[in-house]
Amino acid sequence: xxxxxxxxxxxxxxxxxxxxxxxxxxxxxxxxxxxxxxxxxxxxxxxxxxxxxxxxxxxxxxxxxxxxxxxxxxxxxxxxxxxxxxxxxxxxxxxxxxxxxxxxxxxxxxxxxxxxxxxxxxxxxxxxxxxxxxxxxxxxxxxxxxxxxxxxxxxxxxxxxxxxxxxxxxxxxxxxxxxxxxxxxxxxxxxxxxxxxxxxxxxxxxxxxxxxxxxxxxxxxxxxxxxxxxxxxxxxxxxxxxxxxxxxxxxxxxxxxxxxxxxxxxxxxxxxxxxxxxxxx
Amino acid sequence: xxxxxxxxxxxxxxxxxxxxxxxxxxxxxxxxxxxxxxxxxxxxxxxxxxxxxxxxxxxxxxxxxxxxxxxxxxxxxxxxxxxxxxxxxxxxxxxxxxxxxxxxxxxxxxxxxxxxxxxxxxxxxxxxxxxxxxxxxxxxxxxxxxxxxxxxxxxxxxxxxxxxxxxxxxxxxxxxxxxxxxxxxxxxxxxxxxxxxxxxxxxxxxxxxxxxxxxxxxxxxxxxxxxxxxxxxxxxxxxxxxxxxxxxxxxxxxxxxxxxxxxxxxxxxxxxx
Numbered sequence: 001x002x003x004x005x006x007x008x009x010x011x012x013x014x015x016x017x018x019x020x021x022x023x024x025x026x027x028x029x030x031x032x033x034x035x036x037x038x039x040x041x042x043x044x045x046x047x048x049x050x051x052x053x054x055x056x057x058x059x060x061x062x063x064x065x066x067x068x069x070x071x072x073x074x075x076x077x078x079x080x081x082x083x084x085x086x087x088x089x090x091x092x093x094x095x096x097x098x099x100x101x102x103x104x105x106x107x108x109x110x111x112x113x114x115x116x117x118x119x120x121x122x123x124x125x126x127x128x129x130x131x132x133x134x135x136x137x138x139x140x141x142x143x144x145x146x147x148x149x150x151x152x153x154x155x156x157x158x159x160x161x162x163x164x165x166x167x168x169x170x171x172x173x174x175x176x177x178x179x180x181x182x183x184x185x186x187x188x189x190x191x192x193x194x195x196x197x198x199x200x201x202x203x204x205x206x207x208x209x210x211x212x213x214x215x216x217x218x219x220x221x222x223x224x225x226x227x228x229x230x231x232x233x234x235x236x237x238x239x240x241x242x243x244x245x246x247x248x249x250x251x252x253x254x255x256x257x258x259x260x261x262x263x264x265x266x267x268x269x270x271x272x273x274x275x276x277x278x279x280x281x
Numbered sequence: 282x283x284x285x286x287x288x289x290x291x292x293x294x295x296x297x298x299x300x301x302x303x304x305x306x307x308x309x310x311x312x313x314x315x316x317x318x319x320x321x322x323x324x325x326x327x328x329x330x331x332x333x334x335x336x337x338x339x340x341x342x343x344x345x346x347x348x349x350x351x352x353x354x355x356x357x358x359x360x361x362x363x364x365x366x367x368x369x370x371x372x373x374x375x376x377x378x379x380x381x382x383x384x385x386x387x388x389x390x391x392x393x394x395x396x397x398x399x400x401x402x403x404x405x406x407x408x409x410x411x412x413x414x415x416x417x418x419x420x421x422x423x424x425x426x427x428x429x430x431x432x433x434x435x436x437x438x439x440x441x442x443x444x445x446x447x448x449x450x451x452x453x454x455x456x457x458x459x460x461x462x463x464x465x466x467x468x469x470x471x472x473x474x475x476x477x478x479x480x481x482x483x484x485x486x487x488x489x490x491x492x493x494x495x496x497x498x499x500x501x502x503x504x505x506x507x508x509x510x511x512x513x514x515x516x517x518x519x520x521x522x523x524x525x526x527x528x529x530x531x532x533x534x535x536x537x538x539x540x541x542x543x544x545x546x547x548x549x550x551x552x553x554x
Binding site: 204 | 530
C-alpha cells in the first residue's frame with residue numbers, strides 16, 4: 001500500500017486569532033515497502049502530516065489516498081476509517097506513556113480486543129507480537145510500569161504490531177532511549193520492513209536517515225523542501241533546513257574533495273566506507 | 282574548590298533492588314561533567330538524590346560545603362536548577378512568560394525586575410516571540426527551551442541536565458549546548474552536570490563519570506576513556522564517530538597517533554590514495 005497525498009493542506013484553529021497553517025498544499029507519494037524518513041525542524045508540520053495518514057486529522061483541503069480509502073475534508077465520507085486505522089498504525093512519540101494495563105500481555109492485547117478479537121485469541125496474538133519485539137514469556141505477566149524505558153517502548157510498539165498493520169508510522173521511535181535501546185528498536189524496524197511492511201519514521205536523528213532509510217522527505221514551513229534518497233539529500237545544499245549532515249557523510253564529502261575515490265551514493269554506515277577503502281588498498 | 286562531594290552514597294527503591302551501591306566522587310566548581318551509563322544504571326536516581334527529590338539510604342552529599350539534609354534542603358535547592366528530559370512534566374505556567382516567572386514569583390521578585398529577567402531568559406533560549414503562547418501551542422523542542430529558560434532565570438550555581446537535549450532537533454540541540462558553553466564562559470563558576478546518552482556531547486565535557494549497575498566504574502577525561510578499547514568493550518559503550526572510524530581503520534591496517542582529529546584521519550587517507 002502506497003500513500004498518495006494530493007494538494008493536502010491543514011490549518012489548526014481555523015478562523016481564530018491562533019490560526020496556523022501547518023501543511024500548505026503538498027502532494028507526494030510514500031513508496032510501498034520502503035523505509036521513508038520524514039524530517040524537518042520543530043514546527044515544520046511533520047507530526048501533523050502523519051496524523052492525516054490514518055484520518056486522526058481531517059484535511060482542511062486535499063486528499064490522502066491509501067488503497068481504496070480516500071480521506072477528504074468531509075468527515076461524513078470517511079466512513080471506513082476504523083478499518084483504515086488497522087492497516088495504517090501510528091506509534092506516537094513516547095508511546096510508553098500510553099501503557100495502562102495490569103500486565104504486559106493485557107496491554108498488548110487491548111487494541112485487538114477493540115477490533116473484536118476474543119480474549120484468548122487476542123492474548124495469543126499479543127504473545128506473537130511480544131516475540132517480534134524480543135520480549136519473552138517472562139514479561140507476559142509483569143506490570144508494564146516496572147520495566148525499563150526501552151522495554152516499555154517495545155511493549156507499546158508490540159501493541160501496534162499486534163494489529164498487523166501494513167503501514168507502520170513511528171514518531172521519534174528512539175527519542176530518550178540509550179544507544180543500546182535505540183539499536184534494538186532500529187533493528188526491529190529493519191526486520192519489520194524486510195517482512196514487507198511500509199515504514200514511515202519521523203525523526204530528528206540524521207544518522208537514522210542515513211543508516212536506516214531508503215527515502216527521505218524534508219518538511220519546511222508546511223511545504224516539502226526535498227524528496228529523494230538520503231545520500232542525495234546530504235550531498236546537496238541543506239543549509240536552509242537546519243539539517244545536521246551525519247559526521248560520516250561529512251567525512252566522506254571531505255574525502256571526495258581530496259579526490260579519494262569513493263562512491264558516496266553507496267555509503268550508509270561506517271562499515272560501507274571501510275569496505276570501499278579496503279577494496280582500494 | 283569542591284562544588285559537590287558525594288561519599289558512599291546508596292539508594293534502593295525497595296530492599297531487593299539496590300540502585301546505587303555506594304558511590305563516591307567530587308565535582309569541582311566550574312567543572313562540566315557528563316554522567317553516562319546504560320538505562321537502569323542509576324543516573325537519574327543520582328540526579329534526584331542530588332536535588333533532594335529522593336532521600337538517600339546512606340552516605341553523604343555535600344554541596345558547596347553544606348551537607349544535604351532536611352534543614353538546608355531549601356538553601357541548597359536555591360543553588361541548583363534542573364532541566365529534565367520531558368518538558369511536559371515541568372511546564373507549570375499558563376503561558377511561556379508565566380512559566381519562566383514561576384520561580385521568581387516564589388522568590389518575591391519585584392515585578393519590573395521579574396519582567397526584565399523573564400525577557401532576558403526567553404531571548405537567550407530563542408523564545409522571546411512566544412512569551413504569551415500557551416504550552417499546548419509549542420512543539421516539544423520549544424517547550425524544552427522554555428524549561429531551560431526556567432532554569433536560567435534563577436541564576437543557578439549548579440545546572441543539572443537530565444537528558445535535557447534528547448528531545449531537541451539538531452539545531453535546537455546545538456543552540457542549547459552553545460548556550461550552555463556561553464553561560465559557562467560568562468560565569469566560570471557555573472558547574473554543569475549533564476546526564477546524557479549523547480556520546481558526542483559527553484566527548485566535549487571536562488570529565489565523564491560512568492555508572493554501571495549502580496557502581497561508579499570510571500571517572501576520567503573523555504579522551505582517556507575513548508582511547509581504551511577494553512573499557513569500551515567491557516561496558517558496551519557507543520563511541521563518538523571519530524573514535525569508531527579510527528578503530529575500524531586500524532583494523533584494516535592504518536596507523537594513527539593518539540586521539541587524531543577527523544582532519545588528521547582524513548589526511549592519512551588522501552595521502553595514501
